[in-house]
Amino acid sequence: MADRRHLISLDDLDDSDLHRIVRRGVWHASGGRSEALRDDIVAVLFRNTSTRTRTAFSAGALRLGARLITYGPDDLQLNTGETVEDTAAVLSRMVDLLVVRSAAGEEVREFARSDRMGVINAMSAAEHPTQALADLTTMSRRFGRVEGLRVLYVGEGNNTAAALSLGLTRFAGTELHLRTPPGYGVAQSFIDRAERHAKASGAHLDQRHDLRDLPQVDVVYTTRWQTTGSTKPTADWRDRFAPFRLDQALMDRCPGAVFMHDLPAHRGEEVTAEVLDGPASIAFEQAENKYHSGRAVLEWCAGRLPAEPW
Structure with missing residues (x-):
């Protein structure tokens, strides 16, 4: 056996x-x-x-x-x-x-x-570990490598973001920029573990709670705001999340980047239809790669x- x-x-x-x-x-x-x-x-x-x-x-x-x-x-x-x-x-x-x-x-x-x-x-x-493996497979297929890729994650620091932080930081020279609403970041326990991986691999990880000074990246990634099986601890969560909606104006700040989403998507909430269904989107290839x-x-x-x- x-x-x-x-x-x-x-x-x-x-x-x-x-x-x-x-x-x-x-x-x-x-x-x-x-x-x-x-x-x-x-x-x-x-x-x-x-x-x-x-x-x-x-x-x-x-x-x-x-x-x-x-x-x-x-x-x-x-x-x-x-x-x-x-x-x-x-x-x-x-x-x-x-x-x-x-x-x-x-x-x-x-x-x-x-x-x-x-x-x-x-x-x-x-944590959603098999989603991160699908994400890394998607990046590898799209770019021919994972090493050195730069990723901007926008939205809730949920189980997908936690797994991505543990996975991407184990490839040399990668960058993961987390931009999460105040009070909804990736848990510090995951950040601490990911930073240890980043130190060993030469990767870079940072988390901020605004969309100022966005870096140039290869991938822009978001997930839906209402994660399966979870609830929000604050009544005003939609107000906190609204600035993090991913629309074409935000994509234009990252020229040449592809768009990823773990699906299911709520068009008009975390992402606009223009982006999800647009030419930069590889979200459905990403789903196949699972x-x-x-x-x-x-x-x-x-x-x-x-x-x-x-």
Whole structure:
């Protein structure tokens, strides 16, 4: 039996594995074929809504030759009071990999206490690691590299921004400029971890709460303002967020940059239709890359990511 691995946070990956997963995602996107999970069983448990991530991992598992079991939020006995520990003990005796989306990050880690199945965090309230891997794969495909890229992130310092900060800063010479509304920045615990990565790789990270003096960048990135499973702690949050709406005037301040969005998008709220549907947008390519990078994640967690060259 191959060694099973967990991906709960990007910090569960060392630099070598992080870079290999991104390269493998590009390989899959370029038409690479693999049945590395033939005869494995992959279970997918989403306790919150999902379109891209659930479809990407489900389709990816099938494409890799796995059998698939899917659970809705109310399908398991967790809904009647069974503990996560007991549920994990049962599932780990029947499936090889478990892809979990749960707002409660500790719940995902409880599933990962089993060493008989690999567990993938498909988004928790704190971090969205597989989104960052899709983002890095998108950048690599678009620019032919991640190293040295400059990214401006505008909007809430949510789980996507947290994961991006942990991922991009591990590539040499990159820049990540976070511009978040006052009171809605990336949590300091993630900033501290990302700064350690940046120091080791020679990357640059900064977070500010205004849009003055924007740097020249290769990528402008935003996410929707109402993250799945989250609520806002202040009643006036829309007033705080309004200056961070991404419109064509803001894009014009970053000439030549492409636009990324993790979707779903609310046109007219965090981004205008002119930008999302405009020529600089690669948001839907980014969504597709979740499928490609997801296959690389499944291979890694199954202990079947092959050695390079592929």
